[in-house]
Amino acid sequence: MTDSHAPILITGGAGYIGSHTVRLLASQGRKIVVLDNLVFGHDQAIIDPQVELVVGEVGDQALVRALFEKHQFQAVIHFAAYAYVGESVTNPLKYYQNNTAEPIKLLQVMQEFGCKVFVFSSTCATYGVPDKLPITETNIQKPINPYGNSKLMVESILADCDTAWGLRSACLRYFNASGCSPDGLIGEDHNPETHLIPRVMMAVTGEIEYLEVFGTDYETPDGTCIRDYIHVEDLADGHARALDHLAAGGASVRCNLGTGVGVSVKEIITAVEKVSGKTVPVKYGPRREGDPPSLVADPSLAKELLGWVATRTNILDMVGPAWIWTTGPNAGHYPANKS
Numbered sequence: 485m486t487d488s489h490a491p492i493l494i495t496g497g498a499g500y501i502g503s504h505t506v507r508l509l510a511s512q513g514r515k516i517v518v519l520d521n522l523v524f525g526h527d528q529a530i531i532d533p534q535v536e537l538v539v540g541e542v543g544d545q546a547l548v549r550a551l552f553e554k555h556q557f558q559a560v561i562h563f564a565a566y567a568y569v570g571e572s573v574t575n576p577l578k579y580y581q582n583n584t585a586e587p588i589k590l591l592q593v594m595q596e597f598g599c600k601v602f603v604f605s606s607t608c609a610t611y612g613v614p615d616k617l618p619i620t621e622t623n624i625q626k627p628i629n630p631y632g633n634s635k636l637m638v639e640s641i642l643a644d645c646d647t648a649w650g651l652r653s654a655c656l657r658y659f660n661a662s663g664c665s666p667d668g669l670i671g672e673d674h675n676p677e678t679h680l681i682p683r684v685m686m687a688v689t690g691e692i693e694y695l696e697v698f699g700t701d702y703e704t705p706d707g708t709c710i711r712d713y714i715h716v717e718d719l720a721d722g723h724a725r726a727l728d729h730l731a732a733g734g735a736s737v738r739c740n741l742g743t744g745v746g747v748s749v750k751e752i753i754t755a756v757e758k759v760s761g762k763t764v765p766v767k768y769g770p771r772r773e774g775d776p777p778s779l780v781a782d783p784s785l786a787k788e789l790l791g792w793v794a795t796r797t798n799i800l801d802m803v804g805p806a807w808i809w810t811t812g813p814n815a816g817h818y819p820a821n822k823s
């Protein structure tokens with residue numbers, strides 16, 4: 485058992501999923517220290533004044549040791565990672581360095597300090613092209629790109645650390661993170677932005693000329709790819725529950741965080757048109773390399789082990805807040821990302 489009021493170290497807490505999780509945990513009265521190098525994160529995404537932001541690298545062991553000495557963390561949530569699949573193919577070492585080697589350095593410090601609770605951002609990309617749908621945790625994990633591999637390696641490392649020194653971990657395999665905080669204060673802002681929903685928003689507002697649909701000849705009902713879009717606040721809730729499970733002495737878990745509902749690219753466009761009242765300028769292009777036709781979670785294990793279910797399963801529940809973020813005071817971009 486760990487003290488649930490002890491401070492938590494959250495790496496990458498200024499990023500998209502990290503910042504929503506930080507906000508939820510802070511609202512639950514937990515003491516949080518965020519470690520983020522702000523390469524892709526935004527200091528403006530940390531809105532709770534009681535959250536301490538430390539700007540630095542996960543692999544800077546002197547810094548991380550100093551933070552452990554000061555705060556005596558009993559748990560770590562590790563978000564910090566690179567997540568551009570295409571870039572991982574052309575520059576794999578960057579991904580293995582940042583996503584695999586850096587967390588090893590963090591784990592070494594955790595071992596030194598006897599910190600044995602680790603919540604890890606894993607991904608449905610560890611499954612590659614699924615051998616069956618919906619995807620359960622028993623699907624074969626066979627990534628088709630270095631990004632997925634870099635995450636799967638950490639899953640293996642965590643299992644070995646559990647055996648060797650009792651590190652208990654939760655590997656949360658996210659499906660497509662989407663949506664934003666409904667009050668529009670924090671949201672999704674990547675630079676470059678490659679994800680579907682924000683790009684559809686950018687097409688609607690004229691920030692880009694049109695949305696290119698990657699492939700219309702998939703074996704899906706409307707020919708476009710199907711994904712499982714999970715609201716970022718539901719993901720945040722998954723982290724809070726995983727933390728509670730481990731803090732209460734629960735065993736390591738590996739589970740999907742998805743809704744179980746598949747939505748096509750064309751259905752996303754229709755949903756954005758509905759919430760915005762505008763027409764999305766669209767061009768139909770060829771398939772994007774490496775895109776599996778359909779990725780949909782079976783989320784039942786997370787319910788069984790963590791008592792977690794996605795509370796939003798209608799795509800309008802994701803796209804609606806994303807539109808609020810796009811049209812709100814930040815207009816979809818934190819100040820540093822405004823061009």
Ligand code: UDP
Nearest residue numbers: 678679680683696697698709711749772775
């Ligand atoms: N997609 C698209 N146009 C875009 C961006 C994405 O048609 O400008 C498609 C992409 O091919 C995939 C789906 O939207 O089928 C979701 O892509 P995203 O990059 O958001 O997430 P991924 O599933 O690749 O992690």
